[in-house]
Amino acid sequence: MTVKIGLLGLGTVGTGTVEILQEPQGRSPLLKAIEIKAVGVRSLDKPRQVNLPPEVLTTDLETIVTDPDIAIVVELMGGLEPARSLILQAIAHKKHIVTANKAVIARYGPEIYEAANQHGVYVLLEAAVGGGIPIIKPLKQSLGGNRIESIVGILNGTTNYILSRMTSEGADFDEVLTAAQQLGYAEADPSADVDGLDAADKIAILASLGFGGRVKREDVACEGIRSVSAVDIAYADRLGFVIKLLAIADGNAGENSEALQLRVHPTLIAKAHPLASVNGVYNGVLVTGDPLGQVMFYGRGAGAGPTASAVVSDVINIVGIITSSDENPALDPLLSCTHQHYCQVSSIEDLVTRFYCRFLCADVPGVIGHLGMGFGNHGVSLESLVQIGFTDGCAEIVVVTHDVREGDYRAALEEISQLEAVKEIPSVIRVLS
Amino acid sequence: MTVKIGLLGLGTVGTGTVEILQEPQGRSPLLKAIEIKAVGVRSLDKPRQVNLPPEVLTTDLETIVTDPDIAIVVELMGGLEPARSLILQAIAHKKHIVTANKAVIARYGPEIYEAANQHGVYVLLEAAVGGGIPIIKPLKQSLGGNRIESIVGILNGTTNYILSRMTSEGADFDEVLTAAQQLGYAEADPSADVDGLDAADKIAILASLGFGGRVKREDVACEGIRSVSAVDIAYADRLGFVIKLLAIADGNAGENSEALQLRVHPTLIAKAHPLASVNGVYNGVLVTGDPLGQVMFYGRGAGAGPTASAVVSDVINIVGIITSSDENPALDPLLSCTHQHYCQVSSIEDLVTRFYCRFLCADVPGVIGHLGMGFGNHGVSLESLVQIGFTDGCAEIVVVTHDVREGDYRAALEEISQLEAVKEIPSVIRVLS
Numbered sequence: 054m055t056v057k058i059g060l061l062g063l064g065t066v067g068t069g070t071v072e073i074l075q076e077p078q079g080r081s082p083l084l085k086a087i088e089i090k091a092v093g094v095r096s097l098d099k100p101r102q103v104n105l106p107p108e109v110l111t112t113d114l115e116t117i118v119t120d121p122d123i124a125i126v127v128e129l130m131g132g133l134e135p136a137r138s139l140i141l142q143a144i145a146h147k148k149h150i151v152t153a154n155k156a157v158i159a160r161y162g163p164e165i166y167e168a169a170n171q172h173g174v175y176v177l178l179e180a181a182v183g184g185g186i187p188i189i190k191p192l193k194q195s196l197g198g199n200r201i202e203s204i205v206g207i208l209n210g211t212t213n214y215i216l217s218r219m220t221s222e223g224a225d226f227d228e229v230l231t232a233a234q235q236l237g238y239a240e241a242d243p244s245a246d247v248d249g250l251d252a253a254d255k256i257a258i259l260a261s262l263g264f265g266g267r268v269k270r271e272d273v274a275c276e277g278i279r280s281v282s283a284v285d286i287a288y289a290d291r292l293g294f295v296i297k298l299l300a301i302a303d304g305n306a307g308e309n310s311e312a313l314q315l316r317v318h319p320t321l322i323a324k325a326h327p328l329a330s331v332n333g334v335y336n337g338v339l340v341t342g343d344p345l346g347q348v349m350f351y352g353r354g355a356g357a358g359p360t361a362s363a364v365v366s367d368v369i370n371i372v373g374i375i376t377s378s379d380e381n382p383a384l385d386p387l388l389s390c391t392h393q394h395y396c397q398v399s400s401i402e403d404l405v406t407r408f409y410c411r412f413l414c415a416d417v418p419g420v421i422g423h424l425g426m427g428f429g430n431h432g433v434s435l436e437s438l439v440q441i442g443f444t445d446g447c448a449e450i451v452v453v454t455h456d457v458r459e460g461d462y463r464a465a466l467e468e469i470s471q472l473e474a475v476k477e478i479p480s481v482i483r484v485l486s
Numbered sequence: 487m488t489v490k491i492g493l494l495g496l497g498t499v500g501t502g503t504v505e506i507l508q509e510p511q512g513r514s515p516l517l518k519a520i521e522i523k524a525v526g527v528r529s530l531d532k533p534r535q536v537n538l539p540p541e542v543l544t545t546d547l548e549t550i551v552t553d554p555d556i557a558i559v560v561e562l563m564g565g566l567e568p569a570r571s572l573i574l575q576a577i578a579h580k581k582h583i584v585t586a587n588k589a590v591i592a593r594y595g596p597e598i599y600e601a602a603n604q605h606g607v608y609v610l611l612e613a614a615v616g617g618g619i620p621i622i623k624p625l626k627q628s629l630g631g632n633r634i635e636s637i638v639g640i641l642n643g644t645t646n647y648i649l650s651r652m653t654s655e656g657a658d659f660d661e662v663l664t665a666a667q668q669l670g671y672a673e674a675d676p677s678a679d680v681d682g683l684d685a686a687d688k689i690a691i692l693a694s695l696g697f698g699g700r701v702k703r704e705d706v707a708c709e710g711i712r713s714v715s716a717v718d719i720a721y722a723d724r725l726g727f728v729i730k731l732l733a734i735a736d737g738n739a740g741e742n743s744e745a746l747q748l749r750v751h752p753t754l755i756a757k758a759h760p761l762a763s764v765n766g767v768y769n770g771v772l773v774t775g776d777p778l779g780q781v782m783f784y785g786r787g788a789g790a791g792p793t794a795s796a797v798v799s800d801v802i803n804i805v806g807i808i809t810s811s812d813e814n815p816a817l818d819p820l821l822s823c824t825h826q827h828y829c830q831v832s833s834i835e836d837l838v839t840r841f842y843c844r845f846l847c848a849d850v851p852g853v854i855g856h857l858g859m860g861f862g863n864h865g866v867s868l869e870s871l872v873q874i875g876f877t878d879g880c881a882e883i884v885v886v887t888h889d890v891r892e893g894d895y896r897a898a899l900e901e902i903s904q905l906e907a908v909k910e911i912p913s914v915i916r917v918l919s
Contacts, residue, residue: 068775069872071841072777073631073632074778075568078633080630080631080632081631081697083630084630084631090888091880092763126604130686145717163825165826173876179628179796185777185778185779185781186781187620187624187627187629187781189627190623190624190627190628191620191623191624191628194620194623194627194799194803195612195620195623195624195796195799196620196795196799197513197514197516197517197798197799197802198506198513198514198515198517198794198795198796198797198798198799198801198802199506199513200511200512205918223697254651255838260829261825261829264829265515265825265829266825266827266828266829267825267826267827267828267829267830268829268831269828269831272831274834278914280913280915281913281915282912284877284882284912284913285842285912285913285915288842288844288874288884289777289842289915291874292842292884292886294842294872295806295918296915299918311830312829312830312831312832312836313829313830313831313832314831314834314836314837315831316831316834316837318915318916319915319916319918320915320916320917320918321842321915321917321918322917322918323918327763327784328919330763331761337667343791344502344505344506344790344792344794345618345785345786345791345792345795346785346786346789346791347786348618348620348783348784348785348786349782349783349784349785350781350782350783351781351783351784352778352779352780352781353733353778353779353780353781356779357777358776358778358779359777359778359779360778361631361777362629362631362632362775362778363628363631364631365548365630365631366627366628366629366630366631368631369627369630369631373884375673376729382754392596392694392698392699392700393598393700394699394700395699395700395701395702396694396697396698396699396700396701396705396746397694397744397745397746398701398702398705398745398746398747398748399745399746399747401707401747403745403747404747404749404846409718409721409722409725409727409754411717411721413768422907424919437725441721441724444717451721453725459899467795479715479717479718480713480714480715480717482714482718482722482729482751482752482753483752483753483754483755484727484754484755485638485732485754485755485759486757
């Protein structure tokens, strides 16, 4: 069975999505059941990075959301309108929706979900928060046994990049913003990012999932990072803190313990806090629940590849449900396991890795040369070979290699262990390449 | 509709699971559809932390796995037998399985999954890897658009705790192991943990999911941490590394690029690597995929609460599917959204938080006293008040508060800003409590 989908938008994320769908090898077998029937674009003449048959592209987006052949509409246009209207129209035509549009969901979520429930379709939005980081589905499906106590996230990559550079370079906001704009990490009009609006959209969505109720976007108190100065970052550092733009949904913070606190603002966080080391364009989300304790999700929060990964995962989830209810109503292929073949596994001898090794050697002339020659005989290239101390009258020598085949390295060690000057090889530990 | 479940085992995780199921308030609404019909235990007389009707407890585990009323069997006994046989018997009686048993799944996964597919039931195992960290479902459901390139994890909390303490204290393995055993972080017979066997079970499971094929447990090359010494940790530190017990499934590492590399061993990793700061009993799993890039999952990898959280999430997933296919075959409640009410959100005025604030003041006697009094008038308790420098002839004073109601703090600032000596308040930034 083939499931036909329609895309609205072929920008960065749309292109990334098409690229995944066109190269299913090595990915979920469900990808092979998906056919791109139509892609809605603004201009038919624009050169594209992906090859699509000309009849797939159309500027008439209404034909996509009303096409009876199309089962899933993937909305990747962004912005409020016409995205909202097209989503509602698609739902009215019984299409499942996959969207990366946090602004529409944060503002019109209740309207959209009501329509979806009425028409019996899904609206999935993994890509709307945290790019490729799985966070929406884990909140819905994996943490349901918990009382969620708080969700604290670095949810906007642009501001995190700016704050990270301000911290590492001691530079001020304006200076780093200009650099970020030149690198394409910030928009020409950066307000949605630097004023915290994008992060506020996202925490509104996460709060609704985590705390099991609708959230009004305007209930999120919101301050951006324009007023954060290099001076404050430096003082924060002296006090043991870093400054991050945090988006926070807290069930325990207010005086009124029944109510949620929803807010986005620059925040001093202790350097040992798990979110303190989320730097650059990375996002991190820390969820605290009872009895779970803390879990953190970390990864690239934006970009074509990560966001397309999340879009496609939602499409696959729906395709799994559609196709399974056809053939085997009892088993969702995404939850069951049907691997028939065994993975081919290579021997540890064939591993290519770096090694750390410590030798205890007699303190005689030429021992370092002998070690070096022993490794060289087996093609083992060394990064460093250092006599690092003395223990019990022996010279202690630490050797770190470049990437090397483990079998060759073991053969070299075997030869070296025969050297008279080598008394002991107490440690051989691999180094992550 | 009520779904009846049976538990095999009422140890730490079993008790945590019952505690969640008995207190559904604030958790997934699906919990209310679950009834604990039977709990299999070794002794009826042992005192229990949870209240269960006496008729629920039984020492006859076979009655549970064959009970026609029971839809889901939750296996929390651990060990290979009789766990394996009971799971297979339950499957033959068309029960869905939820298990935390990595040893059984890593060794008998193919046999168990074949039986499950034959009888049309699920076998879910979120709790088997990473405790409460959602990793199984994300690998199955959220990353399917990717070609997984590698999975690198700190998957055993006991060894990570031991290595972390060896690192922070400069202590040797035996010494820390004894302390860990006294604290209950290591078993009397620690071999499954310290020899890497538990981590090897887990990476075999993750590899099978990530790389889409069965994995033979014996294909995982495995070294434990008994030979890691304080000396090597110290040298690694000087070279810019920490030592962690990593479990690795790598699709790109070997000379034979078709084959997987599967291994567990102590590993030097650069201090800037995301896994380097996963310390103590925490687990972390770093998944690299194309086009995803890197995502990391982090949290407590063991313990009653986190593991029970994962067990219950699996139970909820199955209950969601069972109950939805009864009433509304098109919509799985776990993927759709049916919130009707709005979350009550409190005002930012009611937020209780710490504040950092920077003042520029005339350098006149008594200014610090005036500031302190201004805060005191509004019940704002200070942690520190430091003149930190001079800027443009003004004294630069940084004040950090204890937890305070934001409304009170703003009122204090308003009063303070009227003081003649206070020239400017350039920064007010909240501190994560």
